[in-house]
Amino acid sequence: MMPRAKLKAQKVEAAETLLAERALPGGGAWLRRAREAARARLVEMGLPSKRDEYWRYTDPRRLTALEAEAGKLHDTQGEAPVFDGFDRLKIVFVDGVFDADASDALAMEGVEICPLADAAGMDLHWARDLYGALEARGQAPVERPLASLNTAYATEGLLIRITGKPAKPISLIYQRSDQQADAILHHVIRVEDGAEATVLENGPMASRFNQVMEVDIAEGAVLHHIRAQGRDHERAGAAHLFVRLGAEAQLKSFTLTANGALIRNEAVIWLDGADGSAHIAGATVGDGAFHHDDTVFVNHAAPRCESRQVFKKVLRHGAVGVFQGKILVDQVAQLTDGYQISQSLLLDEDAQFLAKPELEIYADDVKCSHGSTSGEIDPSQLFYLRARGLPEDQAKMLLVLAFLAEALEEIADPAYADDLRDRLEAWLKRRG
Amino acid sequence: MLEIKNLHCDLEEDSEVKILKGLSLTVNPGEVHAIMGPNGSGKSTLSYVLSGRDGYEVTEGSAMLDGADLLEMEPEERAAAGLFLAFQYPVEIPGVGNMTFLRTAVNAQRKARGEEELSAGEFLKLLRAKAKELQIDADMLKRPVNVGFSGGEKKRNEILQMAMLEPRMCILDETDSGLDVDAMKLVSDGVNALRAKDRAFLVITHYQRLLNHIKPDFVHIMHDGRIIKSGGPELALEVEENGYGDLLAEAGV
Ligand SMILES: Nc1ncnc2c1ncn2[C@@H]1O[C@H](COP(=O)(O)OP(=O)(O)O)[C@@H](O)[C@H]1O
Ligand SMILES: [Mg+2]
Numbered sequence: 001m002m003p004r005a006k007l008k009a010q011k012v013e014a015a016e017t018l019l020a021e022r023a024l025p026g027g028g029a030w031l032r033r034a035r036e037a038a039r040a041r042l043v044e045m046g047l048p049s050k051r052d053e054y055w056r057y058t059d060p061r062r063l064t065a066l067e068a069e070a071g072k073l074h075d076t077q078g079e080a081p082v083f084d085g086f087d088r089l090k091i092v093f094v095d096g097v098f099d100a101d102a103s104d105a106l107a108m109e110g111v112e113i114c115p116l117a118d119a120a121g122m123d124l125h126w127a128r129d130l131y132g133a134l135e136a137r138g139q140a141p142v143e144r145p146l147a148s149l150n151t152a153y154a155t156e157g158l159l160i161r162i163t164g165k166p167a168k169p170i171s172l173i174y175q176r177s178d179q180q181a182d183a184i185l186h187h188v189i190r191v192e193d194g195a196e197a198t199v200l201e202n203g204p205m206a207s208r209f210n211q212v213m214e215v216d217i218a219e220g221a222v223l224h225h226i227r228a229q230g231r232d233h234e235r236a237g238a239a240h241l242f243v244r245l246g247a248e249a250q251l252k253s254f255t256l257t258a259n260g261a262l263i264r265n266e267a268v269i270w271l272d273g274a275d276g277s278a279h280i281a282g283a284t285v286g287d288g289a290f291h292h293d294d295t296v297f298v299n300h301a302a303p304r305c306e307s308r309q310v311f312k313k314v315l316r317h318g319a320v321g322v323f324q325g326k327i328l329v330d331q332v333a334q335l336t337d338g339y340q341i342s343q344s345l346l347l348d349e350d351a352q353f354l355a356k357p358e359l360e361i362y363a364d365d366v367k368c369s370h371g372s373t374s375g376e377i378d379p380s381q382l383f384y385l386r387a388r389g390l391p392e393d394q395a396k397m398l399l400v401l402a403f404l405a406e407a408l409e410e411i412a413d414p415a416y417a418d419d420l421r422d423r424l425e426a427w428l429k430r431r432g
Numbered sequence: 433m434l435e436i437k438n439l440h441c442d443l444e445e446d447s448e449v450k451i452l453k454g455l456s457l458t459v460n461p462g463e464v465h466a467i468m469g470p471n472g473s474g475k476s477t478l479s480y481v482l483s484g485r486d487g488y489e490v491t492e493g494s495a496m497l498d499g500a501d502l503l504e505m506e507p508e509e510r511a512a513a514g515l516f517l518a519f520q521y522p523v524e525i526p527g528v529g530n531m532t533f534l535r536t537a538v539n540a541q542r543k544a545r546g547e548e549e550l551s552a553g554e555f556l557k558l559l560r561a562k563a564k565e566l567q568i569d570a571d572m573l574k575r576p577v578n579v580g581f582s583g584g585e586k587k588r589n590e591i592l593q594m595a596m597l598e599p600r601m602c603i604l605d606e607t608d609s610g611l612d613v614d615a616m617k618l619v620s621d622g623v624n625a626l627r628a629k630d631r632a633f634l635v636i637t638h639y640q641r642l643l644n645h646i647k648p649d650f651v652h653i654m655h656d657g658r659i660i661k662s663g664g665p666e667l668a669l670e671v672e673e674n675g676y677g678d679l680l681a682e683a684g685v
Contacts, residue, residue: 384519389541389544390540391544392506
């Protein structure tokens with residue numbers, strides 16, 4: 001093994017090389033300060049390396065390379081994008097750049113939305129207490145250098161302040177036009193006391209993307225977050241979700257991932273106030289050259305909070321799925337209820353699932369459980385369905401969807417769950 | 433309707449384990465046959481081999497349904513041809529709603545037979561009527577297939593599937609096990625309601641009591657992979673009174 005000091009020196013050098021050519025984008029003082037601090041964090045940490053314990057199962061090189069690899073644009077063959085049938089406030093990004101003409105007016109009762117590019121010019125903005133702040137906090141207990149890179153260099157993204165209960169979901173749509181686009185997007189969402197909203201995200205975003213979403217959910221507020229990372233195959237990307245919850249606040253976040261050469265989704269969640277609730281779930285389908293990594297950290301930092309992690313992956317033809325999930329319960333967090341399950345369904349012998357579930361508990365009166373399984377389609381279930389007349393393909397598909405159902409059930413509104421389920425079914429049918 | 437001749441099978445993973453050792457049986461339309469026999473005689477294996485479960489290797493003999501070679505067909509083709517097995521141990525399928533499952537199964541069979549699929553409305557109407565007879569409530573229909581069902585609920589659910597699928601050749605494997613008196617009555621009423629001139633039943637049971645409710649035309653005693661004695665309903669009573677010992681001794685095994 002390489003000595004620690006040497007590895008560190010290499011990582012720092014890699015960061016310096018990456019940053020040497022890139023000047024920090026300008027902006028108001030609040031943003032400049034956040035960028036400079038993030039840049040300093042990055043230089044201090046260095047870029048992630050395959051040798052890091054935290055990147056043991058996923059090779060970050062495509063994410064840290066100086067240039068993004070080109071990725072073919074996907075032919076959707078006329079299939080409508082996900083969420084298409086829903087009435088929503090549409091906000092479009094093309095190759096990671098806000099497209100005002102393609103978007104609805106950024107106005108709706110109960111919410112203020114401002115593109116990061118516009119806010120950058122302002123001397124003061126409400127987001128200054130959050131932009132880069134949650135990301136900085138998320139650098140412990142493990143370093144997440146890609147997120148600091150994002151804070152330092154993002155010029156695109158949205159600052160969303162939810163003050164009431166907007167009538168429609170806020171829908172972020174990520175389209176592609178350039179095969180080579182390398183997107184950095186940084187969103188900040190603040191849900192004020194007692195407010196409630198749904199944020200949708202869908203689309204392939206870019207050939208390479210680095211996304212950060214910092215979310216602050218105030219007392220008694222609720223955020224529903226539903227994300228569909230589709231569909232282009234040759235993409236690589238990392239997404240970080242940092243969420244801080246106040247007392248009695250609730251988060252429900254769900255991610256569907258299909259296709260993509262390398263996708264790392266990190267989620268860092270702090271339950272800072274008593275009686276909060278955070279549910280995070282994911283359904284993944286991978287076929288062929290596909291590497292998908294869910295890395296989740298949930299910190300119970302206050303009493304009587306509840307957290308759930310439900311991750312399901314269906315893999316075949318060499319697809320690789322990774323789950324790293326940790327629940328950390330602080331000493332003050334008595335009566336914590338923490339749950340974590342990660343499961344994979346391997347449709348053939350070439351597919352691989354790597355899981356690292358962890359619990360770290362410092363309070364004595366808590367209920368925490370975690371489990372991880374990896375298996376194939378149950379032959380007795382398959383036979384039962386076939387004995388009732390279902391052809392083998394149809395029976396298998398039903399069982400695959402049944403396996404994913406537990407993750408989809410984490411979405412509060414069944415209309416979205418049904419839409420995503422239909423997508424999954426179509427995906428499975430296309431691939432036979 | 434069902435014609436089994438000199439059927440031999442062993443375990444696929446270990447051909448040394450021979451289970452069926454020359455079983456012959458003919459079932460005609462309208463008849464009810466009972467197969468009784470001690471545990472381990474191969475009754476469930478027979479039902480699996482007929483319905484097409486993996487894991488068994490047929491080494492000799494044949495099994496025909498209406499003149500078609502069952503052993504050449506996929507399980508779903510056998511189902512579409514009218515064969516139904518009520519499982520001794522119905523399988524739990526989390527994530528698949530019971531109603532969705534039933535509707536998918538009914539329509540898959542109709543499609544395979546070139547018939548039109550049932551509309552949602554037609555299906556529901558039919559399902560409600562049949563479920564009511566078996567005292568299966570809406571909750572059981574909404575729950576995932578067999579998940580959290582009691583032993584009796586699982587068996588009633590099997591009979592509901594049979595009633596919905598209207599198979600011609602019904603095999604019931606220990607449908608009485610785990611049933612209390614009331615459930616036994618419900619299940620047998622469900623079966624009796626399906627008795628018809630062009631439909632036949634093969635009722636596998638360990639005990640005679642089910643046969644008080646579902647009256648068989650023929651009773652076969654099975655032991656060590658073959659039928660060692662056949663007769664009328666009186667054979668079941670003999671088992672009830674004396675156990676299998678005398679019958680086995682008489683057959684020289
Ligand atoms: N899949 C299997 N693996 C190993 N042994 C089996 C298997 N299936 C059946 N057998 C054996 O075959 C014999 C008959 O079993 P079974 O058909 O279940 O009998 P019955 O239903 O009459 O009780 C038993 O000795 C049983 O252990
Ligand atoms: Mg048996």
